[in-house]
Amino acid sequence: MKLGTKATLFGLLLILIALVNLIFHNQTARLEQQSTLMLASAESLERDIQNLQEKARAYGANAPRDYQSYYRDVALYHKEFQQTIAALENDNSNIARNLEDLNGGSALLQLSAQNIDTSYRQWNERFSNFLNSYHEAIGEDLNEPRLEWAAQRIREQGESLEALAGTLLKNADEYNQLRQSNQQKFALALALAVIAVSLMFTVWFFISVIKPVKRLAETTNKVAEGNFGLQLSARGSDEVAEVTGAFNSLSVRIDLILKLLDQLEEGAGEQQAVDAVMDICGEYFNVDWVGMILLEKDKNLRLNAASPASSLKRWFAKSAVAEEGNLAEFICQHIVEKRLWLESDIDSFSLQIRDSRLMRELMRNTHAHSVLGIPLGDVGKRRGMLLLASKNQDLLDGKRGELLMKLTPLISQRTLGVA
Incomplete structure (x- = not known):
C-alpha cells in the first residue's frame, strides 16, 4: 500500500472521529437542553401540586363562617385554585412535549427515557382523573363554586x-445524571481515540x-565511501520500498560496472576476460x-x-566455415x-537457419534457450563476438535485461582490448 493511501486512510479516520465528535456535541447539546427542561418541568410540577394542597388545607382551616365574607373569600380561593390548576396543566403539557423529544433516546450515549415515560403515564392518568373529579366537585356554576x-x-x-x-x-433527575455520566465517558472515549x-x-x-529513510541515508553514505553492492531489504510496495529498490539496483549496477572495468583489463588473456564476464x-x-x-x-x-572452461572439452569442432x-x-x-545478435528461442532459430556443426555444438554444449551475441570491433584488425547463453528465455527481460543491453558497449570495448 502506498504511503499516500495509508496517510489518506489515517486522514479519513480522523475525519470520521471529527464527524462523530460533531454529532456527539450536537446531540449532547440537544439532550442537555431537553433533559434540563424536563427536570425543571418536573420540579415545577411537584411544587405546584404541593402548593395546591397547601391552598386546599388553608381553605379548610379558614373557610368563611359568615355570610358577608363568604362570596369574597370563595372568589379569592377559587381564583387561587384555578391558577394553580392551570399551572399544573401547563407543567403537564411541557412534560409531555419534552418527553416526546426525549423518547427518541440516544444510541450514541445509550440513553432511554423509558422510566420517565412510564412514570409520566401513571401521573397523567391520575391527574386526568383528578381534574375530572375536581371539575365535578366544583360544579358548573363558576359564580357559586363548591x-x-x-x-x-x-x-x-x-x-x-x-x-x-x-x-x-426522580426519574428525570436520574436520566439527567446518566446523561452527564455517559457524556463524560463518551467524551473521554473520543479523546482516547x-x-x-x-x-x-x-x-x-x-x-x-x-x-x-535513515537506514537508506546511512547505506548511501557507505556506498559514497566506496562500499558498492550494499543491499537493503525493501518491504512492502510503498514509495519508500520503491526508493529502496531503486537504491539496491543502483548499488548493484555500480558494483557490476566497476567490477567489469576492473576485471576486463587490457593485456589480460582471452580466457581471463571470458571468466570475468561469467563471474x-x-x-x-x-x-x-x-x-x-x-x-x-x-x-x-x-x-x-569459454566459461566454464570445462565446456571447451566437449566441443568437438571449435572452428566453423561460413557458408551460405x-x-x-x-x-x-x-560481426x-x-x-x-539476440535470440530468445534457440530451438526455433535452429529450424530457420541452415544446420551447421557450430549450431549443433552451441545447442549441445550450452543447453541454452536464449543467446546474446556482442560484436567485438577490430583492434589490430581482429574481430569477434562474445556469446552469452542462458537456459532461461528471459535473458533480456525487465530492467536487468535493459542493463545488460546498456553494458554491451562497455563489454565490447573492454573485451576488445584483450581479443
Missing part, C-alpha cells in the same frame, strides 16, 4: 399526585518512513555460459575461450556490421 367539595378532592388525591410527581422528578490514532500515525510514520554477469543476468568467437581470415570462425545460410555466416554478418 369549594368545600373541591378542596376535599384535593386533600383526598393530593398525596398520591405528589408521590407520582416525586417519582417523575484521537490519541490512539495520533500514536498509531506517529509509530507508523516512524517505522514506514523515518526509520527506512560478474552470470548470477545477476542468469547467464549460464560465456564464449568468445574470433573471426579469422576467409570468414572462418574459431571458439577461442548457416550459423557461421549469420554470426560473421553481425562485420557490428550488430547485436
Whole structure:
C-alpha cells in the first residue's frame, strides 16, 4: 500500500472521529437542553401540586363562617385554585412535549427515557382523573363554586399526585445524571481515540518512513565511501520500498560496472576476460555460459575461450566455415556490421537457419534457450563476438535485461582490448 493511501486512510479516520465528535456535541447539546427542561418541568410540577394542597388545607382551616365574607373569600380561593390548576396543566403539557423529544433516546450515549415515560403515564392518568373529579366537585356554576367539595378532592388525591410527581422528578433527575455520566465517558472515549490514532500515525510514520529513510541515508553514505553492492531489504510496495529498490539496483549496477572495468583489463588473456564476464554477469543476468568467437581470415570462425572452461572439452569442432545460410555466416554478418545478435528461442532459430556443426555444438554444449551475441570491433584488425547463453528465455527481460543491453558497449570495448 502506498504511503499516500495509508496517510489518506489515517486522514479519513480522523475525519470520521471529527464527524462523530460533531454529532456527539450536537446531540449532547440537544439532550442537555431537553433533559434540563424536563427536570425543571418536573420540579415545577411537584411544587405546584404541593402548593395546591397547601391552598386546599388553608381553605379548610379558614373557610368563611359568615355570610358577608363568604362570596369574597370563595372568589379569592377559587381564583387561587384555578391558577394553580392551570399551572399544573401547563407543567403537564411541557412534560409531555419534552418527553416526546426525549423518547427518541440516544444510541450514541445509550440513553432511554423509558422510566420517565412510564412514570409520566401513571401521573397523567391520575391527574386526568383528578381534574375530572375536581371539575365535578366544583360544579358548573363558576359564580357559586363548591369549594368545600373541591378542596376535599384535593386533600383526598393530593398525596398520591405528589408521590407520582416525586417519582417523575426522580426519574428525570436520574436520566439527567446518566446523561452527564455517559457524556463524560463518551467524551473521554473520543479523546482516547484521537490519541490512539495520533500514536498509531506517529509509530507508523516512524517505522514506514523515518526509520527506512535513515537506514537508506546511512547505506548511501557507505556506498559514497566506496562500499558498492550494499543491499537493503525493501518491504512492502510503498514509495519508500520503491526508493529502496531503486537504491539496491543502483548499488548493484555500480558494483557490476566497476567490477567489469576492473576485471576486463587490457593485456589480460582471452580466457581471463571470458571468466570475468561469467563471474560478474552470470548470477545477476542468469547467464549460464560465456564464449568468445574470433573471426579469422576467409570468414572462418574459431571458439577461442569459454566459461566454464570445462565446456571447451566437449566441443568437438571449435572452428566453423561460413557458408551460405548457416550459423557461421549469420554470426560473421553481425560481426562485420557490428550488430547485436539476440535470440530468445534457440530451438526455433535452429529450424530457420541452415544446420551447421557450430549450431549443433552451441545447442549441445550450452543447453541454452536464449543467446546474446556482442560484436567485438577490430583492434589490430581482429574481430569477434562474445556469446552469452542462458537456459532461461528471459535473458533480456525487465530492467536487468535493459542493463545488460546498456553494458554491451562497455563489454565490447573492454573485451576488445584483450581479443
